[in-house]
Amino acid sequence: MHYFSKATIADLNTRYRNNLINSISGYKSANLIGSISENGTTNLAVFNSIIHLGSNPALLGFILRPTTVPRNSFSNMKKTGVFTVNHINKNQIEDAHHTSAKYPETISEFDQTNLNPTYKGGFSAPFVEGAPVQIACRYVNDYLIKENDTRLVVGAIEGVYVANEMMLDDGWVQLDLGEVVTINGLDGYALPQLLQRFPYARPKEH
Numbered sequence: 001m002h003y004f005s006k007a008t009i010a011d012l013n014t015r016y017r018n019n020l021i022n023s024i025s026g027y028k029s030a031n032l033i034g035s036i037s038e039n040g041t042t043n044l045a046v047f048n049s050i051i052h053l054g055s056n057p058a059l060l061g062f063i064l065r066p067t068t069v070p071r072n073s074f075s076n077m078k079k080t081g082v083f084t085v086n087h088i089n090k091n092q093i094e095d096a097h098h099t100s101a102k103y104p105e106t107i108s109e110f111d112q113t114n115l116n117p118t119y120k121g122g123f124s125a126p127f128v129e130g131a132p133v134q135i136a137c138r139y140v141n142d143y144l145i146k147e148n149d150t151r152l153v154v155g156a157i158e159g160v161y162v163a164n165e166m167m168l169d170d171g172w173v174q175l176d177l178g179e180v181v182t183i184n185g186l187d188g189y190a191l192p193q194l195l196q197r198f199p200y201a202r203p204k205e206h
């Protein structure tokens, strides 16, 4: 196997190290965060760090990069209190990836891609039309991770829309039926396929 020591990793060129370290934590969630500024400019950005924080209360989180440059999604959600999390369908990957380009806050990524905003349920932040899972979130808190100046942002789930064909009787959402993609590293998009579901695991009886 290829071995990288801590010293080797420290000496790698930035792009190589970014690719390596971003890939090895495994397949990651692929989401678009939708938000809107106080003066009504929409914003859309791809995030691969959305995680489940808890079901009751229903919370999710994501990691925000250091705020050394403007972070439009973050400043919008702090000011308006709301944002959306939208899963990425395989037909949306090129546009989804493009939302990571550094546009100023006056330019909406919805206008720079074929992704369209949609509004529902009286929620003021934009959802992504055609996203197979769309989650309305309220900004709750953020915690500085002092080791690298990133932040864990906590969102409360206020409402969830799931495409009918993905919704199973027991509440389980079968992501592959919506052709929801996953992210390998920072620029590789893949389409997972369900192998099997298992019952709740219990210790073996000897």
Ligand SMILES: Cc1cc2nc3c(=O)[nH]c(=O)nc-3n(C[C@H](O)[C@H](O)[C@H](O)COP(=O)(O)O)c2cc1C
Residues within 6 Å of the ligand: 043, 044, 045, 046, 047, 048, 049, 050, 062, 063, 064, 065, 070, 071, 072, 073, 074, 097, 099, 100, 101, 102, 103, 183, 185, 186, 187
């Ligand atoms: C695949 C991918 C995943 C990303 N995931 C994150 C992430 O989890 N957290 C983050 O802060 N930025 C992430 N980014 C970078 C943001 O998409 C990028 O900084 C974007 O410009 C943020 O837009 P905003 O300033 O409008 O919020 C990611 C970029 C790519 C290409």
